[in-house]
Amino acid sequence: METVVAQVFTGLSSASVLLLVAIGLTLTFGQMGVINMAHGEFLMAGSYTAFVTASILRGSALSLPVALVVGFLIGGLLGIALEATILRWMYDRPLDTLLVTFGVGLILQQLARDIFGAPAKEVSTPTWLSGTVPILGYGFPVTRLFIIALSALCVAGLFAMLRLTDLGRRIRATVANRDLAESLGISTRRTDRTTFFIGSGLAGVAGVALTLLGSTGPTVGTSYIVEAFLVVVVGGIGQLKGTILAALGIGIGRSFLESWTSGSMAQVLMLLAIVAFLQIRPQGIFTTTTRSLA
Amino acid sequence: MTHFITRRTLAAGAVLATALATSACGAKTDATSTGGTSAAGATSCVDTSGDSIKIGFLNSLSGTMAISETTVFKSLTMAANEINAAGGVLGKKLSIVSEDGASEPSVFAEKATKLIQKDCVAAVFGGWTSSSRKAMLPVFEGNNALLFYPVQYEGLEASKNIFYTGATTNQQIVPALEWLKNEKKITSIFLVGSDYVFPRTANAIIKQYAAANGIKVLGEEYQPLGSTNFGSVVDKVKTAGADAVFNTLNGDSNVAFFKEYKGKGLTADSMPVVSVSIAEEEVPGVGVDNLVGQYTAWNYYETIDTPVNKKFVADFKKANGPKAVTSDPMEAAYTSLYLWKGMVEKAKSFKVADVQAAAGGVSFDAPEGKVTVNGENHHIAKTALIGQIHDDGLIYTVWSSKGPIEPDPFLKGYPWWKGATG
Numbered sequence: 001m002e003t004v005v006a007q008v009f010t011g012l013s014s015a016s017v018l019l020l021v022a023i024g025l026t027l028t029f030g031q032m033g034v035i036n037m038a039h040g041e042f043l044m045a046g047s048y049t050a051f052v053t054a055s056i057l058r059g060s061a062l063s064l065p066v067a068l069v070v071g072f073l074i075g076g077l078l079g080i081a082l083e084a085t086i087l088r089w090m091y092d093r094p095l096d097t098l099l100v101t102f103g104v105g106l107i108l109q110q111l112a113r114d115i116f117g118a119p120a121k122e123v124s125t126p127t128w129l130s131g132t133v134p135i136l137g138y139g140f141p142v143t144r145l146f147i148i149a150l151s152a153l154c155v156a157g158l159f160a161m162l163r164l165t166d167l168g169r170r171i172r173a174t175v176a177n178r179d180l181a182e183s184l185g186i187s188t189r190r191t192d193r194t195t196f197f198i199g200s201g202l203a204g205v206a207g208v209a210l211t212l213l214g215s216t217g218p219t220v221g222t223s224y225i226v227e228a229f230l231v232v233v234v235g236g237i238g239q240l241k242g243t244i245l246a247a248l249g250i251g252i253g254r255s256f257l258e259s260w261t262s263g264s265m266a267q268v269l270m271l272l273a274i275v276a277f278l279q280i281r282p283q284g285i286f287t288t289t290t291r292s293l294a
Numbered sequence: 295m296t297h298f299i300t301r302r303t304l305a306a307g308a309v310l311a312t313a314l315a316t317s318a319c320g321a322k323t324d325a326t327s328t329g330g331t332s333a334a335g336a337t338s339c340v341d342t343s344g345d346s347i348k349i350g351f352l353n354s355l356s357g358t359m360a361i362s363e364t365t366v367f368k369s370l371t372m373a374a375n376e377i378n379a380a381g382g383v384l385g386k387k388l389s390i391v392s393e394d395g396a397s398e399p400s401v402f403a404e405k406a407t408k409l410i411q412k413d414c415v416a417a418v419f420g421g422w423t424s425s426s427r428k429a430m431l432p433v434f435e436g437n438n439a440l441l442f443y444p445v446q447y448e449g450l451e452a453s454k455n456i457f458y459t460g461a462t463t464n465q466q467i468v469p470a471l472e473w474l475k476n477e478k479k480i481t482s483i484f485l486v487g488s489d490y491v492f493p494r495t496a497n498a499i500i501k502q503y504a505a506a507n508g509i510k511v512l513g514e515e516y517q518p519l520g521s522t523n524f525g526s527v528v529d530k531v532k533t534a535g536a537d538a539v540f541n542t543l544n545g546d547s548n549v550a551f552f553k554e555y556k557g558k559g560l561t562a563d564s565m566p567v568v569s570v571s572i573a574e575e576e577v578p579g580v581g582v583d584n585l586v587g588q589y590t591a592w593n594y595y596e597t598i599d600t601p602v603n604k605k606f607v608a609d610f611k612k613a614n615g616p617k618a619v620t621s622d623p624m625e626a627a628y629t630s631l632y633l634w635k636g637m638v639e640k641a642k643s644f645k646v647a648d649v650q651a652a653a654g655g656v657s658f659d660a661p662e663g664k665v666t667v668n669g670e671n672h673h674i675a676k677t678a679l680i681g682q683i684h685d686d687g688l689i690y691t692v693w694s695s696k697g698p699i700e701p702d703p704f705l706k707g708y709p710w711w712k713g714a715t716g
Contacts, residue, residue, distance in 0.1 A: 003533060010525035118361040120546060120579035125553070132559050141557030144525075214522035215549035215579055219358065223520050223546075258526035263517035264489045266526075 005136045007255050013144040015251025017213070020151040020206040021224045022231040022243055023158060027199030028079070029229070030238040031175045032192060034087055035094055037101040039228070040221025041108035042078050042200045046071035046207020047216040048112060051121045064126050067208045068150075075204020076197040078108075083196040088189075105221070112218040120217035129212065143212040150209055154202060159240060161198075171195050175238060234274055236284030245285055250274070338438070339414040342644050347386040349374075349634075350393065350409035352420035352430075357397025358545075362623070363422050365575055366444060367392070369624040370419050372613055373631040383635045384642065391415055399429035406430045410439045416644045417442060417634055419627065424448060424491050431456065438646055442634060444627035446570070446592070448495035449703040452671040454650060459630040459665075460623060461593050462673050462703040467496050469678035470540075470568050470591035471503050473693050478566070480537035482510040486527060486551065489516040493542035496570070499711065500540060506710030512536045517543070522550035528558050531565070541569040548572055552584040562587030568680075573621035577687045585683045592622040593676040594662035595689045603661035619688075620661070629660040633667060633674070664698065673701030 028034050053067040082104060090097045129146055132139035162168035173181040174191045182188050231250060235242030250270060257266035351370050353363040374388045382388060391413045393405040402421060409415050417440040421427045424447055434441045434455040441456045449463040474480045485500060487493025497514055504511050512534040515527045531539060543551055568589045574596050577585060596607055596619055610620050633656055638644055641652035654669020666675045675698035681689035705711040
């Protein structure tokens, strides 16, 4: 029983990490169709924000909340800068976008190396997040609980924004049919920019949260970006609920596979399962039904 | 503005994106290219006529290994400056040709060929990952040139063209096991490692040692290099409840592992971890908080209390800033240049064959203590040290072997070792 609880929890927590990393992508990749390889580097910028905030606010309990807000802004601003200078010229050239943003990612990595140095930086966990909480006889690390809560909050917030606000309606209209949306007086340029800001900002938030689990180095983004793309593709491009299901499936699935086999084998089996799944359902778990021809 | 992106292109793009990202991060350690071997290049073009002699430094100054190898480059440079200030080798000043291995085994092979054939260096110093060494080995053998390799590794190798100045397994892993058995009185152990050649070989050795010494191996877990996903692994470690954990994880994975370890309430007191890839350089990145009290196995620590080491540390800090720390691979690199000098001076020649013939018995009072070259297998006798990480981020010796241990890369002197089954 205890091991099952442990595996479900470990899976949930690994799913919440995947979700947190992938959720920004569901907006920029899923909704807008931009393959942004520099998304991982926005995440890295978030991680370094946490490092800088922690060194300025030395051990203050506030450093993490402050870092989350600042990380969101920094990720978002980087996103806007990328969108305004490069991506806006390339919306109908996805493969070029892929290569260009990959290059931008490499530049950002080198920039981080030049500013902070190549060795990884350690962001110490705030005292209010250290320790464990016993639930059903299993010690749950508080950091993991915090990340589960944070990713749930981000998903809920994004869901509410897309469903309930004017901006959300504009985003959905633009995604469904850009020309029609434009003819109804929506500024699709501005909508694009805002969407990109929020999506990239969420990468920054993920970066801040990940300092609770791992190291902060120039290549921290590359280790998460592949899985994030997988989650979005499996979930169905442009589908928030698909992303959630995919993250849960992959996270919990991998956690159980790891307890039955080994870490490397679990990764192989998980990727095989994803490939097989995409063979049967190339469109992912959910699809957007649209009458447009594209 | 119109959008002509179909779902199909988008999916194709995503696949390409994934491939690109995996190739970018997967290329860092396990490529096994064997680069340009030239059997014809056996005649040396080393120029010994002038008042300087060229040697090559080949370290990764860019890419994922730059973090570690840059420090080796710095200590090699310091050794070269010291030797030059003291009059050089056989009256000739050292002239350094430096090349960047770019963390890519094929680049190491290519640059090694260049250093040997085009720059005509007398010897090359560098390399870090086992894959970079394996890639360079045929180059040095084919050209009959010399490589000095400064990092502890998985053993089971000996080339007459390579001098190994880091520890082989019987100078690091085996002493650590003996310490765990005799001093810590463990009866069970859990193995955690990154999934590549060093941890797999190390664990093969550990398992045979354990079987012969009545220690139960309660689990063996591998994660892909660079993985930060240690939830399940630490759960298994905790459930297994072994007396100690032997950690052969490399790089960033250590951070995630130790954060998870601490997060799940495991400590150095309840379940000590012995690591073989965490040195002074890596401690701040993993976080001192997460490491305090844990153990490491090396042959050198910055805290070694000898006049030779104090001078080495002071000089290194003077050249590289007060925050610079010294670590085992850097010290082994520093030592390797002096050992080469010793061999050349004993042979009174820069010729490869003469240096090889003179190598056996050459010794040096290194910061780690006295080291001596073994003429048979080209490794060096070193003292094994178990250290404990303190809250100042430095590592303090808690146990040391009785004097230097003779290198035995194929573990021939250990009856429990049956064959090289990696």
